[in-house]
Amino acid sequence: MADFQGRSAIVTGGARGIGAAIVAELAKEHLGVVIADLLDHDGAALAADLAPNVIFRHLDVTDEDGWRRVIDDAEAEFGPLGVLVNNAGILDFGSIETQSPSLFRHVVDVNLYGSWLGMHLAVPRMRAAGSGAIVNISSTAGLTGYAGIGAYVASKWGLRGLTKAAAVELGSASIRVCSVHPGPIHTPMTAGMPDSVAAAQPLPRFGEPEEVAAMVRFLITEATFSTGSEFVLDGGATA
Ligand code: NAD
Numbered sequence: 001m002a003d004f005q006g007r008s009a010i011v012t013g014g015a016r017g018i019g020a021a022i023v024a025e026l027a028k029e030h031l032g033v034v035i036a037d038l039l040d041h042d043g044a045a046l047a048a049d050l051a052p053n054v055i056f057r058h059l060d061v062t063d064e065d066g067w068r069r070v071i072d073d074a075e076a077e078f079g080p081l082g083v084l085v086n087n088a089g090i091l092d093f094g095s096i097e098t099q100s101p102s103l104f105r106h107v108v109d110v111n112l113y114g115s116w117l118g119m120h121l122a123v124p125r126m127r128a129a130g131s132g133a134i135v136n137i138s139s140t141a142g143l144t145g146y147a148g149i150g151a152y153v154a155s156k157w158g159l160r161g162l163t164k165a166a167a168v169e170l171g172s173a174s175i176r177v178c179s180v181h182p183g184p185i186h187t188p189m190t191a192g193m194p195d196s197v198a199a200a201q202p203l204p205r206f207g208e209p210e211e212v213a214a215m216v217r218f219l220i221t222e223a224t225f226s227t228g229s230e231f232v233l234d235g236g237a238t239a
Contacts, residue, residue, distance in 0.1 A: 002131075002133060002220065002221050002222070002224050004029075004031055004082040004083055004133070004220070004221070005030065006079045006080075007031065007032075007078070007079050007080055007081065007082025007083065007129065008031070008032045008033075008034065008074040008075055008077065008078035008079050008080065008081050008082060008083075009026050009031045009032065009033045009034070009074070009078075009081075009082060009083035009084070009085070009220075010033075010034045010036050010070060010071070010074050010081065010083070010084050010085070010118070010122070011023050011026065011033060011034070011035060011036065011085040011087055012036045012037065012059065012061050012085065012086055012087050012088035012114070012115075012118065013036075013037055013061075013087040013088030013089060014033075014034075014035035014036065014037055014043065014046070014085075014087065015035055015037035015038075015039040015042040015043035015046060015056070016037075016039060016042050016046075016187070016188055017185075017187030017188055017189060017209055018087060018137065018182070018185060018187055018209045018212045018213070019035070019037070019085075019087040019088070020035075020042075020046055020209065021208075021209035021210045021212065021213035022085055022087060022209075022212070022213045022216050022217075023035055023046060023050065023054060024046075024050060024213065025210070025213040025214065025216065025217045026083070026085075026216075026217060026220070027050045027053055027054050028217075029217065029220075029221055030053065031053070031078075031082070031083060032053050032054075032055075032074070032077060032078020032079065033050075033053065033054045033055075033078075034054075034055055034056070034057055034070060034073065034074045034077070034078075035047055035054060035055070035056045035057070036057050036058075036059035036061070036070045036088075037056070037058070037059060037088065038058065038059070038060055040056075040058055043056035043057075043058070044056045053078070055073070055077055057069070057070045057073055057074075060114075061086075061088045061110060061114030061115070061117065061118060062109050062110060062113060062114050062117070064117060064121070067117055067118055067121045068121060071121055071122060071125060075125065080125060080126075080128070080129035081122055081125040081126055081129065081132070082126065082129065082131065082132055082133065083132070083133050083134075083135075083220055084118055084119065084122045084126075084132070084133075084134045084135075085134075085135045085137070085216060085220075086114070086115035086118050086119070086134070086135070086136045086137060086159070087137040088110060088111075088114060088115075089110065089111045089137065089139075089155075089189075090106070090107055090110050090111065091107075091149065091152050091189055092106070092107050092149070092151055092152065093148055093149060094148065094149075094150070094151065095147065095148055095150065096150050099150060099151055103151065104150075104151040107151035107152055107155055108151060108154060108155045108158070110155075111152070111155035111156065111158075111159060112155045112158040112159055112162070115136055115159055115162065116162055119134060119162070119166055119177075122134070123166075123170065123173075123175060126173070126175050127170075127173045127175065130174060131173075131174040131175065132170075132173075132174070132175040132176070133175070133176050133177075133219065133220045134163075134166065134175065134176070134177040134178075135177075135178055135179070135180060135216050135219050135220065136159050136160075136162070136163045136177070136178070136179045136180070137179075137180050137182070137212075137216075138156045138157075138159045138160045138163070138179045138180065138181050138230075139152070139156040139181055139182060140181050140182070140183045140232070140234045140237055140238055141153045141156040141157075142156030142157050142159060142160040142179065142181055142230075143160070143181055143230065143232070143238055144238060159179065160179050160181075160230060163177050163178065163179040163228065163230075164228045167227040167228030167229075168228060170227075171227055171228075176219075176223070176224070176226065176227040177227055177228065178219050178223070178226055178227060178228070178229050178230075178231060179229075179230050179231070180212065180215055180216060180219070180230075180231050180233070181230055181231065181232045181233070181234065181238075182207060182212050182233045182234065183198070183201065183207060183233065183234030183235050183237045183238075184197050184198050184206045184207065184234075184235075185206060185207040185208065185209060185211075185212060185233075186206045186207070186208055186209065187209055190206065198235060198237075200237075201234065201235035201236055201237045202235060202236030202237075202239060203235035203236055204235070205235065207233055207234075207235060211233060212233055215231055215233055219231060
């Protein structure tokens with residue numbers, strides 16, 4: 001079992017949905033967790049519920065100075081950075097022909113560049129501390145193609161590739177990097193989607209955020225010989 005006692009963790013997009021479930025799961029492991037999100041009200045409320053080993057810090061994951069502040073605060077509050085979960089993400093709809101160029105860039109900025117920026121700034125701290133675990137929340141959209149969400153698909157394939165590149169680079173520093181690929185999960189992001197989205201899956205239902213969080217906890221605390229791999233939770237959709 002990986003020992004991150006006395007180390008800090010950062011979960012981006014941790015104020016609600018899958019991220020909030022991951023924060024709660026890591027808090028149970030006695031990690032000091034920073035919720036890093038745009039949603040001040042939700043983030044502060046969740047941190048208050050899970051105090052004292054969870055705090056909230058406002059972060060836009062595309063903001064380099066913001067990342068530096070969050071990492072400094074995490075280490076000052078809870079110890080050397082041990083865990084980073086790049087979970088913040090956005091979904092925008094548009095076909096290749098109709099997607100607005102600025103929204104395409106925005107989706108890739110948040111989902112891919114924001115995750116890279118976090119790794120870029122977190123890895124030197126993990127290297128200094130002697131180990132680390134990074135989990136990047138991709139999607140089944142990082143394993144296959146879907147019509148009408150090309151920006152999202154591109155960003156999630158990019159995040160999967162970045163995971164592999166980082167795993168190859170960082171193994172010798174005892175820093176593990178894996179990607180998680182959920183299918184449809186009940187969160188605010190999928191609130192408008194009908195149940196029929198999941199109907200054709202071998203397990204014909206939406207997943208719950210807690211099911212993703214359990215996988216993320218396993219990757220951080222138990223999967224000590226896994227790096228650069230994809231972990232799929234999709235009710236069998238891509239089987
Ligand atoms: P959600 O919309 O409920 O939560 C996303 C969180 O990310 C929000 O708290 C939001 O404020 C935060 N966020 C968005 N942009 C940000 C930014 N620039 N900086 C900081 N925080 C930001 O979504 P969710 O369903 O919980 O999704 C979490 C992750 O899981 C996303 O990366 C998403 O792509 C991925 N995912 C979700 C599903 C699903 O079905 N819900 C499936 C596959 C993958």
